Amino acid sequence: MIGIFDSGVGGMTVARAIEELLPAAPLLYLGDIARSPYGSKSAPTIIDYSIENTRFLVDNGAQVIVIACNSAASVASERLRQEFHLPIIDVIVPAVAEAVRGSRSGRIGVIGTRATIQSGIYEREICREDPTCRVFSQACPLLVPLVEEGWGDRRETKMILRRYLHPLQNQQIDTLVLGCTHYPLLSDLIQPRIGRRVRLIDSSRATASHLRQQLADRPALLARPGHQPADNRYHVTDCTETASQIAQRIFARPITLLPV
């Protein structure tokens, strides 16, 4: 079974991408809504939460872990790999690989929560992959609450996005990493604002295909006979109406959110 965790419902964009690419893979999701969001919290706190989440998934049968939260992946990946001896895949490495592979100018933008941007993880990972790249980062702390309010098409959201993207617009980037799992829900707004010639990297899709590659030698994890996406289990630490609505919007089907 593939275990996935996120601070809330944003990581369901990753789960959906995995469902699309690997429909026969059994998924177990944990959204830590009771302590969400992570992006505004300190690294030690995010690490503690990530360990607890991973333990829940492992105790419930997960054999591989997907950290579907950029904030958690930014500060807790290394620690989780020390604590848990099973494959741990995060949303950052696949997005970085895709960004570096696709960028011609080597000028790459990254947007994310405050925790993600402050960690500097994207700069480090991109420069490790290709030291000639230049990375331009921008924290966009209000985008998560705006998405969670369902304000994706509001004028105020467009204005706030314009303000956040402005510093990146003068940097001639040709690639922009959406470094938060909520942001793909805003890509229709981001693309025209950052420019049509800038390629957006949606880490959810990159992560799903990275997962498939990484587990190619363990086909039993990627497919269980007769398994269907509707059999996947979506757990949350707090069950709110807003969360149910966002889940339904992401999957375009009714999702039963289960308690932990």
Added chain:
Amino acid sequence: MIGIFDSGVGGMTVARAIEELLPAAPLLYLGDIARSPYGSKSAPTIIDYSIENTRFLVDNGAQVIVIACNSAASVASERLRQEFHLPIIDVIVPAVAEAVRGSRSGRIGVIGTRATIQSGIYEREICREDPTCRVFSQACPLLVPLVEEGWGDRRETKMILRRYLHPLQNQQIDTLVLGCTHYPLLSDLIQPRIGRRVRLIDSSRATASHLRQQLADRPALLARPGHQPADNRYHVTDCTETASQIAQRIFARPITLLPV
């Protein structure tokens, strides 16, 4: 000692009001930043957190509890009064009393987080105080993140406020309760938008004077010889830079945030 808790730093507006009115009263504050915000979470989760917070304050010597968080007060006051046998004061009752006393038309507006507004507590409390009153409520979920970002004077914040306040503007209210401890930080924006003739009720000041009245017969709680506001202890469950900045803005002095 007076124990005060909030989901984060917003309740410091209440603590500051108490410091101003009762400078010799020893305060112990707990801001649950690690699980903040509460306003988007479910009632059972908020109740659990409120019990834990109160236990921390009691274990550290608090003899009276101030629930300085509207979301917690909305759903957890009753339960805390069952569990803990000491005076528990919340931010709602004093604000309601002041609103009802001051309103001439009996048409009262309330703004707050989703948890507060969905609980219906202000309608119930206002109508209990005066059944002829009419209450018009509006959830404003984005205001807390906007305040926490320090966006109080941005154009986007003004537009979002206008959108939230619009449904109240046609209701001929003469009183508006700021039903969230973050909102007094926005009163300069709210006042011109809702209209100069509408009286804003800042629950932090109302709570401080209610506390003084309630404890009039226990003067030892309200003043300890030689005690100064600088001796008060401000604890947080997570220590972030943003929290320190907001704390300093609220108190207009450096505040050391202590771990729990």
